[in-house]
Amino acid sequence: MSKRQVVILRRRPVGAPTADIFAIEEDAIPEPAEGQVLTRTIFLSIDPYMRGRLSDAKSYAAPVPIGGMMEGETVGEVIASRDPGFAPGDVVVGPRGWASHLVSAAKFLVKLPRNGAPLSNYLGVLGMPGTTAYSGMTDIGQPKAGETVVISAASGAVGAVAGQLAKRAGARVVGVAGGAEKCLFVQETLGFDECIDHRALDLKAALTDACPNGIDVYFENVGGELQRLVFPRLNAFGRVVMCGMVAEYNDTEPRPGPNLMMVVRNRLRIQGLIVSDKPERFAEWRALATPWVRDGSLKYREDIVDGLENAPDALIGILGGRNFGKLLVRVGADPA
């Protein structure tokens, strides 16, 4: 009987996760039941939301149980199928779990085109993070020509797309990222109007300088000091897309937030977003953005780590902003 590699959660972290809360184990490759599909994993997506799955705090999704397999989306190749819609050799996005092989209900899988975009794209620019940016800007941010839009974690998988959508809408787009290299990428490659290094000595002054007309839309991925500086600078009828607060995910106690008086005075709209609430957006975004990826007008960057055994360290790294672009683990070879 063949074996697979699986990453399991051994215990819950207090504060920042450490590698020893995870373990890599071997178990038997599961057999697909009727209506199920067995895949070998090609890419595993690593995303900040996974920090939430490590904790048993009340959230929109159940935590990973202790001793259970870590949660995450993959692209894989079908190696056995008991569903008429899939056959060995098909490549799919949708199997979930940190493992070299996964069994999934066929209904959760989407078959990917051969000769399409690189497979990694379906976990990044064309996948969950891209769709998150698209949903957030479509339903909440709604940037307009001439408005000022600030994007936190601007070089990341979500921020990069969110900012480019705001540019397409004619807005002035200011990114915030960590370090000179990321900022250069955000301005030169992604084409944002400005990028602030949040490690700048005086973030407040940098933000004020970059946004002389205030801020109309803030796409929030990080929280922390930046959030507290952005809120008082929001203009009348400003919108905040509350997508994530990665800088605070490792906190053991919630830190104080911004005073909300300006929400009244400036009629702000502060709204949270979880991409899975509108599943129809995934196909909508793939259809819209695939031509942009193909013609090179939608830029992205991927940060690919090799080997499932490095997934825990990758997750620890993304929570500290150590990645540069969409973070993925290459678990198995790309099919020829």
Next chain:
Amino acid sequence: MSKRQVVILRRRPVGAPTADIFAIEEDAIPEPAEGQVLTRTIFLSIDPYMRGRLSDAKSYAAPVPIGGMMEGETVGEVIASRDPGFAPGDVVVGPRGWASHLVSAAKFLVKLPRNGAPLSNYLGVLGMPGTTAYSGMTDIGQPKAGETVVISAASGAVGAVAGQLAKRAGARVVGVAGGAEKCLFVQETLGFDECIDHRALDLKAALTDACPNGIDVYFENVGGELQRLVFPRLNAFGRVVMCGMVAEYNDTEPRPGPNLMMVVRNRLRIQGLIVSDKPERFAEWRALATPWVRDGSLKYREDIVDGLENAPDALIGILGGRNFGKLLVRVGADPA
């Protein structure tokens, strides 16, 4: 030449306003120019938003200038008109200012029906506060049958209407008010399901007990401790109508707000509201609510102070919750 009484702002307060920042002066009754109307004031409305007009902090409306007349909405009787739409003896809502006589552009005035509701109602349940509650619930709160709705300052002019609208929508409505007398009124007269005295020893426990299924809609009038307790109790897709934060209006430094992580996790919508942004709502609400006031199904309470000279003290009082119901100053006699 006849004289009028005017309340002017002598200097800006630091923290809680005191009576000596105001002065009552006499000046000549102004003459209406072409297109203007002169009224004698019957009722002056006193509202928490007026605290904002005392400060020169950036806001949606210009501050009252030092030495200038205080700002506020009145009901008055026309005593001279240079506009064909108004004649002496007409009663109107709309003249603005803390004065016994006011000159206004005719376009800002609305003629009130004789034999209609009591004139004071047009500054309260049928006026700006009622319209604020209606706009907030229609555009943001959108309470649904079976949901839990929490209303702060529940016995106040806005809260009383907001809660009754939520009851009409079939929601379970929990008011929060200061003191046993107000709470009795909120439950017995307004018909809310429960009312919490925010002076209760353990507000947190009282709120948890009153909202066993969490909170779906919060109508925010006060801020302060209550806001920080409500936010973590908001359910998925909860809405917060950010109408006011009277408990913090006298603060000299903004206090920390609630942590916003739950805005992401629970896809909350936190949105500010200024009633004048949608002026069409005023007539809409008067038409909708006048029959309800007439048939007694929409309850309200008014707190009427006599004499323009008592307006400063009334404003100081409302900022500390000393009023009980819609606060008004009777400046002149009701016409027979």
